[in-house]
Amino acid sequence: MSDPSSSSSSSAESIAIAARRAFEASQLLPITERDRALTAIRSRLESAKSDVLVANKKDMDAARNGELSKSLVSRLDLSRPGKYESMLQGISDVAALPVPTGIVTFAKELGPGLELQRVTCPVGVLLVIFEARPEVVVNIAALAIKSGNAAILKGGKESLHTATLLSHLISEALATTSVPPAFVQSVATRSEISSLLAQDRYIDLVMPRGGNELVRSIQNSTRIPVMGHADGICAVYIDESAQEETAVRVVVESKIDYMAACNAAETLLIHQSLLSTIWPKVASALIEQSVTLKCDPASLAALSPSDLIVPSSEQDYYTEFLGPTLAVKVVASVSEAIKHINSHSSHHTDSIVTESEESMSAWCRGLDSANCYINASTRFADGTRYGLGTEVGISTGKTHARGPVGLDGLVIYKYMMRSKKQGGSVIADYEKGGGKYTHQDLPTQAPMF
Structure with missing residues (x-):
């Protein structure tokens, strides 16, 4: 008889590896493909509205028959006037924002023929865990795609039918573009989350969006960096x-x-x-x-x-x-x-x-x-x-991003250096009697690549 925990761990690793490969492949695509993917997602969700609302009704019926508070039940409801359209508009709003990657924030000539730039880039693979609101699937998928980050999403069990269908529709839309379908994935069970939190080799950042109990539990269960807030006092x-x-x-x-x-x-x-x-x-x-x-x-x-x-x-x-x-x-x-x-x-x-x-x-x-x-x-x-x-969540941490986390909070940076000298550059050219560093500021315009 197979061990269920072993099976869950294997599945989680496969999901994490697929996300990592999708992320790496996407970095070689033209940035314009991100907006094309967002357009495809909006179109697919628009055409599937009636199916999504049917799935949402299943979640709403289960919520009303359960012990959820009225406020939580209200957050689940995508049929409220204007809510579905607002979700779709959020995709267009994100698409209209400037691309946050490939921005030069620092540029210097280190010495004759040697240039250095600091350029914004995606974080990598995000694991986003959230409660209740099914539209968060769409919000986060849009932000992840625009910022160039792959995302693995886990919604609360109370929104299972809606979130699962929304994620499936997003994958269908991505399949019509050059962005890999595994760029945005979702998982359904709590056991998969426990296993995913152990995938620090492939997942770069965990972003919990929910109550104090959820956030603290995640912070205490993983070696992966966690961006979130534990309380809202x-x-x-x-x-x-x-x-x-x-x-x-x-x-x-x-x-x-x-x-x-x-x-x-x-x-x-x-x-x-x-x-x-x-x-x-x-x-x-x-x-x-x-x-x-x-x-x-x-x-x-x-x-x-x-x-x-x-x-x-x-x-x-x-x-x-x-x-x-x-x-x-x-x-x-x-x-x-x-x-x-x-x-x-x-x-x-x-x-x-x-x-x-x-x-x-x-x-x-x-x-x-x-x-x-x-x-x-x-x-x-x-x-x-x-x-x-839109936002992935609120961060109260002291590193990387604080407050509502949008596109800017989903990028970090890398340093790019290029030598234009014949024969390349070595430190002996600027030290050990070979010369001196100039450290002259350069214009922060387009990245060198």
Whole structure:
């Protein structure tokens, strides 16, 4: 009797090898083939809309009969007015963006006849693991193709029928182009993911897109670099110069627009001078939206009693509630607010409400977060809203890419050197008495190849 785990490992290795070979083959294709592939994908998905919606209905029926939350069921639904068309438009938006590879970011003459360039290039093979939203298959496939990266996709079981069909249609479309069909692949089972996370020889980067539990599990299960965020503990700080209308608008939308999102506000900080003025108005607006306020002693004492107003604990300021709960704390200054966020948040997205240029400057310089906002809702932290076409996910890491990860976050770089000297160049030409390096800047125009 065969060992199922051995079979899964063999299958995962085959998938990873196929992705690596597809990636390597694609690097010798004209860059224009990427946009041709995107056009073919959009056309195929457009013609297959009715089939996709049938598959999506199977997922929706299973979700309604299961234990998924209403918000998660809503995220699954591709039949909502305009959602399918928006997914298709995302492909066109990505196709219209400039190609992110082959850009010279550094150029020098090292010495007579010896030139060096730093040129952007794809990362390689991406393993992208996500939950719920089936359109993510299309979003990521478009970004991967445009940036020149091969992708292996794994969606959540709740979107199995839809995601599997979308991936199949993408492969069908790629088969009509010079981009290898294995350039975008999908897997269906959890056991395959465990095996793929061991394929560090072929897979270059893992990108989890989902909740805290998913991301942490992946980070602890692989030697492959992981780009993602484990929490979305976002904060809004109401500074002493804030205007009441701005405070109410920014705080309320940051919290209630979509509470299960990683860019929804979970903490509210209030300047101590606003306890009898703006704070009661903001609290009232939140309570009208059925938001429970977990308040520290100062903010609690400033409000009239309510079932939705309760004392906070220290742990609340480290918590991603993902629902109608907000932790509230009073601070004495913008610097104290920054210090609190830097030590309690997940470095995702944080916003200040203020009219003070000095506070704005301190906020953007002192905050150690991927997205630093002034008088704006935290819900703006999104690749589509940033004009990135779409996004693979949000990164709160300190290397490579931060914030919404679009095309620019899917490229790295390589150094290209060319000698134009007869007989080539060796270091003895510039050292050991042979001469000197010039290190003269050159124009960063087209790459040498």
